[in-house]
Amino acid sequence: MKRQNRVAFFNILSTILLNGISIFTGPLFSRLLGTSGYGYLRVYNVWVSVIAIVFTLQTQGTLVNARVEYAEQEQKKYHSSAMSLSMAVFLACSALVLAFREPISELLMLEKPLIYLMLIQAFGTFCVNFLNTKFVYEFKAGRNMVTSLAVTLTTLVLSLVLVLNMPLEVRYYGRVIAIAATYGLLGIPICISILAAGKTFFHKGYWKFCLALAIPSVFYNLSDLVLGQSDQIMLQQMLSESEVGKYSMAYNLANVMFVIFGALNKTWCPFFFEDIKLGRHTQIQDRSRNFLELYTVLSVGFILLATEVYHIYAGRDFWDSTGLVPIFVTSYYLNFLCTFPVNYEYYRKKTKAVAAVTIAASLLNIGLNYCFIQLWGMMGAVLATAISHGFQLTAHYVYTRYFLGKADYPFGVKLWWKYAAAYFAMLAFVHLTKDHWLLRWGTGAAIGVWELLRIRRRKVLI
Numbered sequence: 001m002k003r004q005n006r007v008a009f010f011n012i013l014s015t016i017l018l019n020g021i022s023i024f025t026g027p028l029f030s031r032l033l034g035t036s037g038y039g040y041l042r043v044y045n046v047w048v049s050v051i052a053i054v055f056t057l058q059t060q061g062t063l064v065n066a067r068v069e070y071a072e073q074e075q076k077k078y079h080s081s082a083m084s085l086s087m088a089v090f091l092a093c094s095a096l097v098l099a100f101r102e103p104i105s106e107l108l109m110l111e112k113p114l115i116y117l118m119l120i121q122a123f124g125t126f127c128v129n130f131l132n133t134k135f136v137y138e139f140k141a142g143r144n145m146v147t148s149l150a151v152t153l154t155t156l157v158l159s160l161v162l163v164l165n166m167p168l169e170v171r172y173y174g175r176v177i178a179i180a181a182t183y184g185l186l187g188i189p190i191c192i193s194i195l196a197a198g199k200t201f202f203h204k205g206y207w208k209f210c211l212a213l214a215i216p217s218v219f220y221n222l223s224d225l226v227l228g229q230s231d232q233i234m235l236q237q238m239l240s241e242s243e244v245g246k247y248s249m250a251y252n253l254a255n256v257m258f259v260i261f262g263a264l265n266k267t268w269c270p271f272f273f274e275d276i277k278l279g280r281h282t283q284i285q286d287r288s289r290n291f292l293e294l295y296t297v298l299s300v301g302f303i304l305l306a307t308e309v310y311h312i313y314a315g316r317d318f319w320d321s322t323g324l325v326p327i328f329v330t331s332y333y334l335n336f337l338c339t340f341p342v343n344y345e346y347y348r349k350k351t352k353a354v355a356a357v358t359i360a361a362s363l364l365n366i367g368l369n370y371c372f373i374q375l376w377g378m379m380g381a382v383l384a385t386a387i388s389h390g391f392q393l394t395a396h397y398v399y400t401r402y403f404l405g406k407a408d409y410p411f412g413v414k415l416w417w418k419y420a421a422a423y424f425a426m427l428a429f430v431h432l433t434k435d436h437w438l439l440r441w442g443t444g445a446a447i448g449v450w451e452l453l454r455i456r457r458r459k460v461l462i
Helices: 002-019 026-056 059-069 072-099 101-108 112-137 141-163 168-198 204-238 241-278 281-313 316-321 324-347 351-376 378-404 413-432 437-458
Strands: none
Touching (some): 026 112, 026 141, 026 168, 026 204, 026 241, 059 112, 059 204, 059 241, 072 101, 072 112, 072 168, 072 204, 101 112, 112 168, 141 168, 204 351, 241 281, 241 316, 241 324, 281 324, 281 413, 324 351, 324 378, 324 413, 351 378
16 A cells, blocks of 8 residues: 555656646746747647657557566567657658758748757657656656656756846747757667667567557547647637737646646556456446546646636736636546546557547537637637537547447446536536635635545545
């Protein structure tokens, strides 16, 4: 029990540090860059994410399946083979980008130097995430923590040095260079060490296994990115960088809940895969209830405190987007509920179904964005995302419950409907008490104490 809690705590903290850099530094850099500079930076980061997904195939996502498929003595060989596959695809795609860098620069509305930096940052990010995922599934929480802390501190210090020594109109370059340099310099030795440890650069069986899982996951991850961040690109095209900056600031604060969800899911998922493999159905139900309860309480607490926290977090120029924060959190909560059918689909190796649903949801999101942004601006964009996540949850649940899992699916409506109902009841409460901060904060404190007592009683986090 102590080992489980220790692994959970450090993996959660490591993921938050690694993926939460932009959240922690948001108040500082939004003030240093201004609404337009901050918006430009956010658009750049969206394209970095696209490159990281497509050009590397995100093969780290197959590591959990490889632990089930292959013996322990084959794991290092599989890791090096998966890494070499990503390197080969990345180099081929990068060559095409460099050959057509001028039209690509015009299409993306980004300067040419940023194209080079995007490639460096994308590959470095993939390598760091590969190592992070490897440590999670090997239950090496301490090493995970050290890596995440090194990335966070290096990026922050270098960013401050560069940004403060640049003119205001190009300060975003300082932030971009700092992140690209950090991930690039860390990514190369990580890549070399994984290749050297496994010494298996091409293995037909490993590549076949990896590609069968990774290619559908590329479509899933890319569609998920479109679902979550196409609104920023469309706001840039339809409105302005300043509106993107305001929208992105609200997104950035609410993203705390997405990072926490990702950290909790990374911790819960290895236990789920192990439990379902060994047929431990009681443990699956218990861990799932703990997961549902904890994330619901965290989400409710966040929206109760969101307005006042946002006014501290963001400068006054960004306050137009205050009302977006609870809707963003609602999108993440719906996405969190998706994790149960999606993880079951991954266990059953139905990655094509995962990709198909996400592609459909992302296309729906683009269409809704086009209509809603014209009608309601920033609020239209965030509502489009929430509706699309609702569609995504419905489609995944229907597929897993009635077609894939049928009677054996462990996450029926009875497991989670009470938690979802509690969240949406509190969302309504937040709207009704938006002018009564003391009532909201008092309610949040009471719920927080209640959950701490619950965790103490059951002696496990999730």
